Amino acid sequence: MKNTLSIHQKISLLAACLFTVIALVIGYLSIGLAPVIIVGGSALTGLICWYFTYLRKPVEPGIILPLFILTVAGLQIHIVEEYLMGFAPAMSRLFGIPWSERSFLMVFALIGPVIYTLTSLGLYYKTPLAGFVAWFIFIGPGIAEFTHFIFPLISPDLLPHDPRPLSADIGGIPIPDMPNFYFRTTGRYYFPGMWTAILPMIPGCLAVYRLLIKNLFRIEKAVGLR
Template sequence: MQTSKSTRIFSLVIVIAFCIVMPTIGYINIGLPPVIIVGGSAIVGFLFWYFTYLKNPTDPKIILPLFLLTVAGLQIHIIEEYETGFAPAMSRLFEIPWTERSFLLVFALVGPTVYTLTSLGLYYRVPLAGFIAWFIFIGPGVAEFTHYVFPLLTPSLEPGNVSDITQTIHGVEVANMPNYYYKTTGNYYFSGMWTAFLPMIPGIYSIYRLMKEHRLQAE
């Protein structure tokens, strides 16, 4: 069942606005890393969504289980990130004002609400839900590999100090920022690294499966 032209245009306007507004908000409130990670994932997700889902939404029996598995892996991954101070660690790494409170607000409260509504939208083949799904497959799916790179990057704040620090960054106090720099700790680890593969595996498989389904539909 094809999406009507008016619905496609409306969905395009909303998604393009999302791809512009969300990275901009992230840049204003946190800094450049959210623009690179969130903005990059949004643009790549937009391209996949535009050419696969927008005109001909994927059968819910195919995309919905893939989305739910990826989100389930993501939520388990977020538990490890919370327990090991992912947001403060990122703040120390890039000198950005990302507090634990804002992390919880976005990923533990707003996120699950969006995932629930997206699941409902995928069931009813709503184009906007398809974009959110593709964004999740690309972002928390593929982009989680960055967790394995972060321990190698020199932190912007006190890279040689192994202890947690508290500092005011751009007017925001960020408490208990851990240091996961490999050369300082001698331990190759960064917050969330052990469970990063949980959303990656279904996320990457989802891209393969959905592209295969798209090719079959085009034949």
């Protein structure tokens, strides 16, 4: 018998799809294409994983909630390093995008924790939409943080061979003190957030394994036994 979605599940699916599209458009208009590819790719992947798992069968809070809390706790520590080392201005120089420290703090340090708190409550009550947010976090900070290890190898859009901090207007927005972390210029393999990127990755990857891969193994095993 075909497993159809209930009205509540369909509304949650529509809301998640709308959120993904709107976030991609706003992100592209605000900070450009490169970060949107990373964040948008995580959102789309999370949406697909959520659709085939939590949306159809919510996971018990005792399983998903600890993984989510550990992931966002690691993420917040990671964001501290990013802020202290100048992640937003470094990304601005790397990709030529107008990403100010103020907008970085607003999204990741202020609005983000509110969303994480409400998501934790939603996971406790098995709210479908909370599962979508959790999957987005598991895929984004959980897996996509590996990009921090790639950024030092990419030549910046703005004065890649000048090691000095750069202040400039990008898209009419003044971005001061944009550091250069290009490895070939600085001789130092580092990018803001690299040291703590592993913190959200460990529970995030564990969540992907526990909620998706392990279940796929179980399904394959069950099918093989028939």
